[in-house]
Amino acid sequence: MSEPVKQDVHTDPQRREFLKTGALVTGAAVAPGALLYGVAHSRPPEQPASADVRWGMLIDTSKCGDGCSDCVTACNEENGLSGKTGPQDVQYIRKLDIKDLRTGRVHSLPMLCQHCEHPPCVDVCPTGASMRRADGIVRVDQHICIGCRYCMMACPYKARSFQHEPVTNQKPDVPRGMGCVESCTLCAHRVDRDQEPACVEACNANGHRAMLFGDLKDPDSDLARALKAQPSIEVRADLGLNTGVRYQGI
Amino acid sequence: MAIESCFDQQRCKPGLFWALLGLGGLVVLGMLYAFFTLEHHGHVLTGMDNQIVWGLPHVFAVFLIVAASGVLNVASIGSVFGKKVYKARAPLSGMLALAMLAGGLAVLVLDLGRPDRLIVAMTYYNFKSIFAWNMIFYNGFFAIVGLYLLTLMDRKLQGYSRAVGLVAFLWRLALTTATGSIFGFLVARAGYNSAMMAPMFIIMSFAYGLAVFLVVQSAMYKWNGLKLDEAILARMKNLLGVFIAASLYFTVVFHLTNLYFAKAWEFERFILLEGGSYTVLFWGGQIVIGGLLPLALLYSPGARQSVGTVMAAALLVIIGGLAQMYVTIVGGQAFPLDLFPGHAESSSFYDGVVHGYSPTVYEFLLGFGGIGIAFVLTVAAVRAFRFLPQDDFKALEAEKA
Numbered sequence: 001m002s003e004p005v006k007q008d009v010h011t012d013p014q015r016r017e018f019l020k021t022g023a024l025v026t027g028a029a030v031a032p033g034a035l036l037y038g039v040a041h042s043r044p045p046e047q048p049a050s051a052d053v054r055w056g057m058l059i060d061t062s063k064c065g066d067g068c069s070d071c072v073t074a075c076n077e078e079n080g081l082s083g084k085t086g087p088q089d090v091q092y093i094r095k096l097d098i099k100d101l102r103t104g105r106v107h108s109l110p111m112l113c114q115h116c117e118h119p120p121c122v123d124v125c126p127t128g129a130s131m132r133r134a135d136g137i138v139r140v141d142q143h144i145c146i147g148c149r150y151c152m153m154a155c156p157y158k159a160r161s162f163q164h165e166p167v168t169n170q171k172p173d174v175p176r177g178m179g180c181v182e183s184c185t186l187c188a189h190r191v192d193r194d195q196e197p198a199c200v201e202a203c204n205a206n207g208h209r210a211m212l213f214g215d216l217k218d219p220d221s222d223l224a225r226a227l228k229a230q231p232s233i234e235v236r237a238d239l240g241l242n243t244g245v246r247y248q249g250i
Numbered sequence: 251m252a253i254e255s256c257f258d259q260q261r262c263k264p265g266l267f268w269a270l271l272g273l274g275g276l277v278v279l280g281m282l283y284a285f286f287t288l289e290h291h292g293h294v295l296t297g298m299d300n301q302i303v304w305g306l307p308h309v310f311a312v313f314l315i316v317a318a319s320g321v322l323n324v325a326s327i328g329s330v331f332g333k334k335v336y337k338a339r340a341p342l343s344g345m346l347a348l349a350m351l352a353g354g355l356a357v358l359v360l361d362l363g364r365p366d367r368l369i370v371a372m373t374y375y376n377f378k379s380i381f382a383w384n385m386i387f388y389n390g391f392f393a394i395v396g397l398y399l400l401t402l403m404d405r406k407l408q409g410y411s412r413a414v415g416l417v418a419f420l421w422r423l424a425l426t427t428a429t430g431s432i433f434g435f436l437v438a439r440a441g442y443n444s445a446m447m448a449p450m451f452i453i454m455s456f457a458y459g460l461a462v463f464l465v466v467q468s469a470m471y472k473w474n475g476l477k478l479d480e481a482i483l484a485r486m487k488n489l490l491g492v493f494i495a496a497s498l499y500f501t502v503v504f505h506l507t508n509l510y511f512a513k514a515w516e517f518e519r520f521i522l523l524e525g526g527s528y529t530v531l532f533w534g535g536q537i538v539i540g541g542l543l544p545l546a547l548l549y550s551p552g553a554r555q556s557v558g559t560v561m562a563a564a565l566l567v568i569i570g571g572l573a574q575m576y577v578t579i580v581g582g583q584a585f586p587l588d589l590f591p592g593h594a595e596s597s598s599f600y601d602g603v604v605h606g607y608s609p610t611v612y613e614f615l616l617g618f619g620g621i622g623i624a625f626v627l628t629v630a631a632v633r634a635f636r637f638l639p640q641d642d643f644k645a646l647e648a649e650k651a
Contacts, residue, residue, distance in 0.1 A: 088293075
């Protein structure tokens with residue numbers, strides 16, 4: 001019979017330290033990527049938008065600053081809009097002041113494309129230029145828009161503008177052109193890079209935090225939680241469009 | 251020489267023909283000038299904006315398209331319903347339908363923000379869009395009515411005229427249904443969003459089309475020094491009277507249904523009472539000039555014998571029709587969208603305010619250009635082909651007996 005092999009029960013402290021550090025380093029390297037994937041669902045440019053997410057927004061009018069238009073300024077800057085407010089000028093987002101005619105209560109709120117699930121602008125567009133991405137963002141394909149403006153007739157929110165003049169100083173991320181219709185893209189170019197829309201970023205930066213952006217389909221997102229916790233409304237809910245932008249405080 | 255191809259060799263007036271063609275050509279040139287200017291500088295030169303997105307060009311375009319489908323009715327009554335008086339007028343009716351549709355579509359296309367992308371409109375179809383369906387109906391209309399004209403004018407093909415005429419009749423009903431639905435399907439706007447739009451446009455097309463037909467027919471008879479038979483005049487004027495009355499009836503029902511819905515009250519108050527120029531155009535243009543006045547003329551004593559009275563009534567119907575289109579298209583947009591019912595709204599984007607509209611010369615040039623195209627095509631067609639109605643009075647007597 002052979003002698004049983006005696007095992008050395010003594011552990012090398014250096015080896016343990018090595019494993020601990022290794023695990024920490026690996027975790028630190030992988031975690032942000034994994035977290036980022038979970039939060040923002042980033043995707044490479046060649047990958048189409050995913051129907052697993054639906055981008056949306058919750059606007060708390062009680063936090064929206066009266067007279068503040070940082071969201072409008074940020075939008076104009078981001079998309080290369082002139083910021084002029086003549087009847088023929090392009091506006092993606094505007095501050096809307098409303099007053100209840102019975103109670104006299106006033107609200108100030110940003111109004112933009114509501115990114116409907118059933119957008120009337122997409123229904124009526126003859127060429128399909130007005131379209132809804134799989135992730136819920138409604139926008140105009142500037143390559144096949146013929147400038148008929150029927151989508152502007154159909155939009156319940158007056159969210160679209162026709163480009164009446166030649167466009168200069170365009171932003172590379174936001175192609176635009178004379179004779180086409182355009183509107184808020186929910187900053188699709190930023191969202192595809194895991195950033196928030198410019199208006200939301202500006203609202204957060206000034207401390208109002210009235211605009212919350214996120215994935216409506218993710219029950220753990222801040223947006224979905226906020227919508228679950230507090231009552232909110234859709235503008236023109238009677239039309240049954242299931243808007244991606246909701247309002248609180250009205 | 252052009253004079254050789256004139257139908258009525260004895261009474262040809264080549265000078266007048268070329269003068270009319272030149273006049274129409276000038277109007278079309280004006281349209282092209284407007285088109286190229288807007289194509290270069292953009293719609294910033296027009297009175298249209300982000301509030302009134304469809305303006306005067308669309309008023310003319312939709313009127314021409316609706317009247318084009320209506321003018322074909324004269325042929326349909328002849329071919330489909332077998333009335334000989336109308337059968338004799340079928341070729342003129344079909345030709346006018348094609349000319350007016352061409353004029354109306356030209357305005358629509360030349361007003362596009364990107365008219366250079368017409369090929370896109372022809373190759374990319376969103377079949378959920380009633381606008382896309384309209385494009386199919388317009389193109390089909392050209393093909394079917396063109397074929398119908400062939401069966402009417404080529405003796406060898408005349409046996410097919412009834413069948414093709416029936417298809418053309420059904421097609422034009424579908425076309426006008428689709429045209430009315432362009433507005434009827436706009437769910438968000440108080441001035442539209444009504445199933446009444448499609449049938450109302452159809453009945454209005456009957457009136458506008460017949461009015462245009464009567465004006466052209468009277469001009470052609472006058473040009474050739476002929477006199478329209480009294481009995482035929484009486485029949486056609488009575489038919490116009492019925493169409494006008496029916497249009498008025500539909501207008502009343504349309505506004506009554508709106509008045510029944512509390513959420514449409516504000517819009518009705520706007521159009522019927524407080525809309526300024528839109529209210530004036532509705533009551534003065536659409537109702538009085540386009541409805542009551544022509545009815546009074548058509549049923550006045552002596553109207554049976556008076557081509558002038560009937561022509562005046564027909565012209566009033568056309569003017570009233572343009573007023574109706576203005577009230578429907580521009581008035582419907584001038585009334586602001588109500589995003590928050592029960593709230594006063596204001597913003598930098600003109601929320602909550604009635605939108606003004608002042609068309610510029612370019613919109614007038616585009617709009618009248620559409621009429622110019624229809625006019626030039628008609629003048630050339632009646633010169634080159636036998637479109638003057640040829641009544642067989644013996645057959646008419648037999649039909650009456």
